[in-house]
Amino acid sequence: MTAADTRLDRRMEQLHVWGPYGLLGVSAVLAAVSAELIDGPVEWRAAGALVAAALALQLWWHGTRSRRENRGRTPSGAGTAYYVVRWVIAFLLTWINPFFAFYAATGFMDADELIPGMWRRLGLFASAVTVAAAQAGGLLFDSGVQWAAFGGLLFVNFGLQVLVAHITEQTEQRSRDRAVTITELERTNTALQQALDENAALHAQLVHQAREAGVADERRRLAAEIHDTIAQGLTGIIAQLQVVTNTPDRTQAGEYIDRAMKLARHSLGEARRSVQNLAPVALENDGLPEALTKTVADWAERTGARAEFTVTGPAEQLHAELSATLLRIAQEALSNTSRHAHASRAGVTLTFLGDEVILDIRDDGKGFDPLAVRERTGTGGFGLDGMRARAERVAGTLTVESEPGHGTAVSARVPLVPLPRP
Known part of the structure; x- marks a missing residue:
């Protein structure tokens, strides 16, 4: 009021x-x-x-x-x-x-x-x-004129008072309606303010959770990068040095030492790039098909196993995040093949299907039981979980098919997002 x-x-x-x-x-x-x-x-x-x-x-x-x-x-x-x-x-x-x-x-x-x-x-x-x-x-009254005047005046007085009463009632009703509306608006404003306060608290909570999730995601990213770069590099260096200790030929031993030093430099470079969240060095000047070709060739030379790389479908320049994800998955799968499967042959296929890209890595190693690995480790192994997490981070999926004595097949499917045009 x-x-x-x-x-x-x-x-x-x-x-x-x-x-x-x-x-x-x-x-x-x-x-x-x-x-x-x-x-x-x-x-x-x-x-x-x-x-x-x-x-x-x-x-x-x-x-x-x-x-x-x-x-x-x-x-x-x-x-x-x-x-x-x-x-x-x-x-x-x-x-x-x-x-x-x-x-x-x-x-x-x-x-x-x-x-x-x-x-x-x-x-x-x-x-x-x-x-x-x-x-x-x-x-x-003592005359008909007075009675007539009385009737007319009664009609006028009563009519005016009824009209005034009607207007007054309408005004009071509008006032009551307005009071009800104001009360409802105040109640609505109170509820709205409560909702705004709750939204503000929820927003603060979401910001805190997003910050925590970002920290956790960055930790997972660094852990995966260390696992896929430094750990693999150190494994390769150890393998080369073990060969050196069993090689009496100094010339051949020098070749293995050179390989070990090359792996060490490569691992150091990848570690620095991981900390800076940069793309793998193999993708610095090449696209994904070229980087995979070199990765498969280097792996075959280092392990002595036979390896083939194939591209099917019209190749496209992928978004940097997709290329880095698929390259890291291929590197981890090949590393698992050399360390655990003891395969003599591996094949890597990159398939472009128009709206998605599929990366398949197959080997003829000893294989394993995925369910048994999951029950034993509780997760399925850091390498498998890391590859799966990488694929899911770019809205993709990763499947693993294997059984003892029949090799292993790893397949990663991600949406095809082309490299933005300059």
Whole structure:
């Protein structure tokens, strides 16, 4: 409710409280001034008694105001009784002197506050009868003209009061509806603020979780990179040095030492690139097919196994992340082949299918039981889990098929995302 609405309500309340006193006083003064209209002392005594009764009734009603304020301006039985008694007094006073119609007009002011429901119209009609009779020249009409004037004035007074009452009711209903709407809006705003506070807390929680997930993902990335680069390089270096210790020929031993130094430099470079989150060195100047060709050839030379690399479908330049993922999967699969499968032959196939790329690595090694490995390690082996995590990081999948004595097949499928054009 606005300040203007509060001031208006206060003024209306003051009018309802003090209006009857003022109209009663005006009526009494006008009746006294027009004393010649009153026929004899009996009417004066009756008028004085009625004025005293009206004043006492008003003082009594005014005294009950504090109790009425607790329930607001709501019609009640006491209010209806007060209205009826006041109307009777006003009717009798107007009978004695028409100027008391000013006091009778108080019935137009507070019928909505005192009388409930449709009885309100009857109260307005009764007050209109008293006022119209006074306007027509006073009660006890002695001519048809007065009756006609009374009928017309009654119609006008009652019609106007009904119209005003209807407008007042509509205004009050709109005020009540507006109050309900404001209450609902306040409730909605409170709920919205709570939702905003909850969203802010949830956002902070999500930011914290995203930060933690990013840290964990970076740790997994570094662990996979170390496993796929440094660990594999060190394994190759150890294998070369073991050969050196069993080779009496110094020339041949020097070749193995050169290979070991080459692997060490390569592993050092890959370690630095892993820390800096750069693409593998094999992809620095070449595409994925060329990098895989060199990787397969180097692996075959280092292990002495036979290896073949094949590309099927129209080759495309892939996004750097996809190329790095597939290259690391191929390197890990070949490393597993040399360390665990003891295969004499391996094949790597890169297939372009338009909307996806498939990398297959097969060997004729001793194979293994994937379920047994998972039960023994609890995960399936860091190498397999690392390859699978790499594929899933780029929305791909990785499957492993193997059984003891029948080799192993690893297949990675990733969506084909071409290299952005400059």
